[in-house]
Amino acid sequence: SAVISQKPSRDICQRGTSLTIQCQVDSQVTMMFWYRQQPGQSLTLIATANQGSEATYESGFVIDKFPISRPNLTFSTLTVSNLSPEDSSIYLCSVDGTGDYEQYFGPGTRLTVT
């Protein structure tokens, strides 16, 4: 199993600013994933973060808007840049389970852009 924490749990940000979200895992994992869940919708994968290499972004998501860091095997950050109200969402990180097929999700960061 894996225990994931995220900071902050929620934030209210002004348009044009940026927010950096931290994800910490209690064990070393190869891949970490960042998802977005817009209000009333399901989860959409933003990018995959591997340690020691650039993140891989899904269609519709770009590095300039969502820069990601992965400095070690237990930690990653996602920055949401140049915020607009459309970025108001819950952002979740997730990791593969070690030795099982489960995918574990962090508690999420609720972002509101005003």
Add this chain to the structure above:
Amino acid sequence: GQNIDQPTEMTATEGAIVQINCTYQTSGFNGLFWYQQHAGEAPTFLSYNVLDGLEEKGRFSSFLSRSKGYSYLLLKELQMKDSASYLCALTGTTDSWGKFQFGAGTQVVVTP
């Protein structure tokens, strides 16, 4: 693409059984997963299928038929705490189990 379709909402009474269907169109995937998500919380894992057939985990069972592009999640002996959104998700086809594509979710409402 991997279009994933689920009913938007289902209502059932406490103690009953509910079956949530999930259909998809894809050329291939590693596994099909079911997650439960209560409002304001992160998704939690319920069940997964890699091979065709039925997987049972307590009150929850999941079924997969790859040839029919179809899965279902069966919830038995419904409890009020089962009121939540249930997400069907397909894993990636090649490099990682962690790259999910999620359906829109089915909101299950359990009534007394």
